[in-house]
Amino acid sequence: MELLKLSYSEQEVLKPLLELQTEQIGLQLGTARILKGMKLPEQGESCFSMHEISIVISGRLQIESEQTNEKHVMEQGNIVSITPNQYSRTTALEDTHVLYLFFGRQEQFNTDSSRTGDYPK
DSSP: OOOOOOOOOSSOSEEEEEEEEOSSEEEEEEEEEEOTTOEESSSSOBOOSSEEEEEEEESEEEEEETTTTEEEEEETTOEEEEOTTOOBEEEESSOEEEEEEEEEEHHHHTOGGGOSSOOOO
């Protein structure tokens, strides 16, 4: 058993808290601290090879995808599920804290270079 506490990086947007890998699957659980006005990525849209589930802990975000022609405002307690290879962009409408989970087959976990935009560090 492992006990973790939610914490956020002061210098970087993403802070991985837990990574698990087996021969078949990989998983990363972490937090994000996104300051008001910040766009992820700064230009274009990002696309990950893994499934993403994110929960807004505090603040507000706008998440949009030109690929699916969707735009949503997320607030505290909202959950978004983004399928592998779906393009999206996030804009912080307020300083926001997020809990995220990336998961997928092992080969997806090791090849996350399929994203088109980088998240700032």
